[in-house]
Amino acid sequence: MEDKLRPLYLSYFMGAGAGCNITADKPFRVKYGAKLRAAYKKTYEGKQLYWLRTELLAVAGNRCPSCGGARPVTLDHHLAQTPFPEFAIFPLNLVAMCGPCNQHKSASTGKTIATAFIHPYIDQIPTVSFFAPTVTRANGSYTVSFTFTPAAIPDAMLAGRMERQLKRVDFNKALLPEVGELLNELALRIEREIVQPNGGVIDQPLIEAYLHANADRIEEQHRVGFWQAIMSRALANEAGFCSGGYRDLLARSPT
Incomplete structure (x- = not known):
């Protein structure tokens, strides 16, 4: 045998x-x-x-x-x-x-x-960002969703396979708990690591820089285009979030 x-x-x-x-x-x-x-x-x-x-x-x-x-x-x-x-x-x-x-x-x-499903050991996924994020603020909270952008993948067949698989596993639904957890974590970290040491002053450019640096760290740990990094950069570009909107999430965060 x-x-x-x-x-x-x-x-x-x-x-x-x-x-x-x-x-x-x-x-x-x-x-x-x-x-x-x-x-x-x-x-x-x-x-x-x-x-x-x-x-x-x-x-x-x-x-x-x-x-x-x-x-x-x-x-x-x-x-x-x-x-x-x-x-x-x-x-x-x-x-x-x-x-x-x-x-x-x-x-x-x-x-x-x-x-065919993407083979995580064999198929080679390009190290590019292939998700477009959408940040939504509603009902006193934030959500982030992602849309696959096939044009970012040079190989059209691979892009089609990826798109089909992400739909089949319902990518945004699968990520929903993780997105919520990361939003709460970032809100707490901004408050405790940036705002409180700054005398309670919300410095928008400082928060934006913090979120961009956080995205760089995530990509160094995982890969370019990892969803957490994309999410962190999307929040950095969301003026309402960085000017104090993040505090909507603090009441939902564990202490």
């Missing part, structure tokens, strides 16, 4: 993890599929392969590679175990993902390149 898996694993890599690029080895699936699916169950807590799960979760860190927001708590089979049992315990096929994204992705196998 190991000897036969090696060329199958190579074909997976050469096919960029897209089901439409991989030739099925049906006799292998019939003979070994059930054993490999059973082996995957050994990645559960307390089982022999639990170390594999913990290492893959560590690779993702604290950000789901699909939505970029929620914490990854599950392992997704990039190519589903049915009909691809040969990749059931192939580390390259196992992606740490948040629960909602895993559920939205479901058993997607990439029957065509256009419908």
Whole structure:
């Protein structure tokens, strides 16, 4: 089985993890599929392969590679175990993902390149900003939403795949709790780190500079165009927020 898996694993890599690029080895699936699916169950807590799960979760860190927001708590089979049992315990096929994204992705196998989910280990996403933010102030609070800008991605096919995936996982809905948490955090930090040390004076240019510097720090930690950095810059450019509107959020922030 190991000897036969090696060329199958190579074909997976050469096919960029897209089901439409991989030739099925049906006799292998019939003979070994059930054993490999059973082996995957050994990645559960307390089982022999639990170390594999913990290492893959560590690779993702604290950000789901699909939505970029929620914490990854599950392992997704990039190519589903049915009909691809040969990749059931192939580390390259196992992606740490948040629960909602895993559920939205479901058993997607990439029957065509256009419908294939982005492979976080193989596909190369350009280091550019591809979200346009919208800051809304209503009902005594702020919200921030994002619109994907496909023109920022040079590869039209890749841009189409990204746009399709972001719609499928409902990107803004997935980020909603994270956006709210970050808004509260920024409001507290502005008040305590900028305004209070300044004698309680709201210095708008100082707050704007703080938010831009915060965006630079986030991009250095994550990547260019990460949604948190885009959000911080959008708030820096929002005069109402920087001139005191951020205080709308303080009553909603934990102390």
